[in-house]
Amino acid sequence: MPFISLEDKHLTVLNLFTTDAPEKQDQLIEEMRKIVDAATYEGWMNSTVHAGVDSPGTANFIQWRSGEDLERRYEGEEFKHRTLPVFGEITTSIKLLQNEVAYTVTSDALGGKVEVGPHRDDYTVLAVFAVADDGQxxxxxxxxxxxxFLADVPGFRSHVVLKGLRARGLDDKFVVSYSQWDSKQAYEAYRDQAPEAQSAARREAQNRVAAVAIGAPQINSYTVVHSRSAGE
Incomplete structure (x- = not known):
């Protein structure tokens, strides 16, 4: 199963799709499974499909050897004339985000290793922050x-920060956070903590992000439903 690491230097791609109905989310997952299970693209390493929890949609977490390999996929006839049209019919938005891993932290129980896959029971929260040109x-x-400080929050498992490199469907510079939690309840207890109960470090971090952010972040929660790596 895929691991997220600062040392690996993979190109990390997040393909985010939103839709307006649960049955369309099911269609998205079915189409994504087909693509992942048939993938033989040069430079493709793995794909992990996430199903939206709070809002209908999907996220495909993909690791590629390089941006050049990914661009060859984007320029292919299959992607341009089948993949994009199919997804365009059942989505309300498509964002194809290319990133590099900028930071990771885990709870002591994970020992610094961030793994993703359907064999785990993570409650995953993904947020995309559009930021000012000089604020990334x-x-x-x-x-x-x-x-x-997240490492000491009850129910926290891991937190990854991705530096946005290039995107389709998003014009601004961006940063992505990808976090794993024990449960929806654990995450919401942290998210909904009263301001007066929050640590000084948390308030400072929130203020720093708000100072460079453009609008509110796009946030959704997910569960992992499928994963496959090259050679499987």
Missing amino acids: DEAIDALGKGQE
Whole structure:
């Protein structure tokens, strides 16, 4: 199963799809499974399909050897004339985000290893922050080192910050956070903590991100439903 690591230097791609009905989410997952199970693209390493929980939609977490390999996939006839049209019919938005891993932190129980896959029971929260042209590094630092306190939050498992490199469907610079939790209840207890009960470090990190963010982040929660790696 895929691991997320600063050392690997893979290109990390997040393909985010939103839709307006649960049955369309089921269609999205079915189409994504077909693509993942048939994948033989040069440079493709693995894909992990996530199903939306709070809002209908999907996220495909993909690791590629390089951006050049991915661009060959995008330029292929299958992608342009079948994949995109099929998804266009059942989605309300499509964002194809290319990233590099900028920061990771885990609970002591995970020992620094961030793994994704359907064999786990993670409640996953993914947030995309559009940021000012000169605010990306600040957002990465605030969401990364500025939130090292997460390791001590009950129910927390892991937190990954991705630096946005290029995107289709998003014009601004961006930063992505990808977090794993024990449960929906554990995450919501943290999310909904009263401001007066929040630590100074948390308030400072939130203020730093807000100072460079463009609008509110796009946030959804997910469960992992399928994964496959090259060679399987």
